Amino acid sequence: MARRQKAAAAGKRGPPAALLSPPSSEDEAPEEVSFGVAKEAAETERKLVGEAARRHRELLKEKRRRRQELFTEQKKRKLLPDAVLKELAAAPPARADGRAAAANRGKHGGDGAAKQRRGQAQRQVKTDKQRKGARSKGNYTAVRLKDQSLTGLHLQLAKDFLNTQLYGPDTNRAQANEFFSLENKKNPVKKAAVQFVDKSWGQEKKQRATRFKKHWLSTQIKNQV
């Protein structure tokens, strides 16, 4: 590897080395190099470097493309064959429902080959749902009257009005952190910024951390036993 590199370096240095004096005639004065020749040498070198970079880029592109292809192929491999998919889409909804239910029952059974079937069933349900949505256009939808009453609507309007008037875009509201930062800064006792004082901040992460810690501890104890 190292040798190859060295060779490459020699190759690169090739043309200017040929122009320079050979190493044997050390005591001679350096040969005069005309301006044009030197310029040409520099240009060839730049071209070489540029080409190398371009090749490298192309190589990368090729690599990426191949990987992309691999991915798509993998995805396809996961999917069912086209014919089966088409057949599923064409099947009447009632039968699909029945089949989904059957699949669900199979899920509860939980036998060995259930996994493959389960995946199928889920996909099936998904396509089924989409079709149902399209079909029910223009049909009736069920709503609770309690949510839709006129007073509810009025109440919502009134609340929206209040909210836009007090907290709308023109009202120039500040975040609590900005608002209290000066107070915090001037305080003789310096504290963390308000956003860190807020206990609700990052609560989920903290909870997850404590849960993980518990779990980890319990596993440690089990291992010791």
Place this chain on the structure above:
Amino acid sequence: MGEFEVHRVRFFGLVPAGVRCLACEPRGGRLALARTDGAVEVYNFAANYFQERVIPGNEARSVEALCWAAGDRLFGAGLGGDITEYDLARLCAARSVDGCGGPIWSMAANSTGTQLAIGCEDGSVKLFQVVPGGIQFERNLDRRKGRILCLSWHPSDTHIVAGSIDILRVFDVCSGQTVQRIMVNYHVQKVKRECIVWSIAFLSSGTVVTSDSFGRVQFWDWERGTLLESHTVSTSAVLSLAVSEKEDSIIVGTSTGATYQFQLLPVKMGSLEKRWVRTKPFQHHTHDVRAVAHSSTALISGGLDAQLVIRPLMEKMQKKGYDAALRKFTFPHRRLVSCARKARLLLFQFSQHLELWRLGSTNKTGKDGEVLPLCRMPEHLVQLKSKGPEHIYCSCVSPCGSWVAYSTASRFHLYRVQYEGDSISVKKVPKVPKLLPPAYQLQFSADSGSLFVASARGSVHVLQLLELGGCKLLHTFRPPSGSPEAVYLLAASADGHWVAAVSGDWAIHIYNLKCFKHHCAVPAYSCAVTALAIHPVTNNLVIAYSDQQLFEFSIPEKQYTAWSRMVQNCGLHRVWLERDSPITHITFNPKNPSHILLHDIYMFCVLDKSLPLPDNSALLMNQSTLKQLPENARQRQLHAFKICKKFQPLLFADLLDENCLVMVERPIMDIKTQLPLPIQQKKFGT
């Protein structure tokens, strides 16, 4: 003072709701306040602004306007579209009538208190007549488009002025017609935004005062429809306005949290011509001030930062005293925390749920002031959510920690909590006896064998708790002379002999639990009781009143104790009497019978009855000076009140065992970060 190991609890995440509206009782000493969560509170001026009544809110019942009518009847109206009358004796909504005009934005009573006018979302102004036992629809006034956001009656009851968006209108009450219509923005060139008249007042001279979203306070002549004066108070909206009864002073509240006073002053000394002048600015709030009121001696403002500020007017004060000091209330004057001493649990009461926490523990010891590392963190055990829109009235956990009870307006719930190692099971106790809800206060006996339920009409129910997880009603105590008011405080003795109950008329009754009889009543005192407790050793009842007086009443002897008489003879220290927040909890140290532990929001005090009382020349809060003195000098300086102000604001303090205390704090900054957003303010140099 004694050394204690202190659990400094800061995980009570209480965020009090903002103040939405205020109403002073005309010619009376009470102030009604409504919060954004629909809770209604009544403060009594005579009892040192004690929050004497609390009606918890309801999700379905917001309150936008409150007013007193027909003497001392309190009405509220809100965006739900109903007008509700509150029963102040039973602390609940008595009856409500549909306004039939959509959400109600404003309500005002006329000067005699016989009629109510409401302003609705659909632009109508409706008149209701206040009749005994309810209100009755009278008629509609001329209806136009645009919601009516504020209303005011002329003091002579002949006209009503209503503020809407960009416009204000004057109605003739007799004919119901619009007699004047004023465009608020008519004289302003090129306004893009609409101008909202947030608040309005009709003076007897015929001047209409408005405050609007452009930050102006304007004075109009209603007959000519002309602008008399305009004061730009703020760059943001002026949300509220109130006029004094004499009509010589106005207070306005802005959304930046500042309040301003306007006064009607002569232009020159001795001149007859008077003008409105903006005199005093106050910045007590950080958030919007949506409610102001003007009592005869003070400016009162309530903000969305949940603060109620009472700022006395010094020119109206004759002498320095309790009434002449600035008062700020953020926290309720009652207990929201209860503690299971034996199980080391804390129960926190929120508006719609309860939280049960186990205290942390440490195995280290340290010197005074040291912070000890925890070997077990405090643990959130259970969250109990109450179903439905009603808010919780009261809650309690038993000393052994295995019972939790709470009550809403219509239901009483009792749960049995069982601990098996690390797992907890909560079981609802079925077939709770049918009591007349709501319960206003709950208290378990010291052995966790019975539960005392404070109820309406001065009655106290005693429930027996069974080991297997059931309960039955043992007895109901009623005061011998009867009382219309609800019981709001309870105290049970440690030996299970006595229970003391305080009802809304401030009468204290003591009942005997062994023979289920009324034992005696404590002599009447002219102030509200804020806390009481029975001493576990001597069975003396210690009572704290809202004027900061302390009494000790011996239950077996049915009379005040010698110490209590001595305190009354000598008088308490001046600084003690000038404190502004009521004592909310009293407890005792069983190992040290002469100690009484009490606290309010700002201090924790160990009252040592064996030491002499301080006189007015002595320093009341002398703990820090005592520490620096040599031992023999210290003995001479000691007095009965040992006060600690380290924990603020203190919501609850209790003694777990001999030398272990729990202190529940709620830092103000933690609350402020969770409030709705404040208005941006430019600070110099930032």
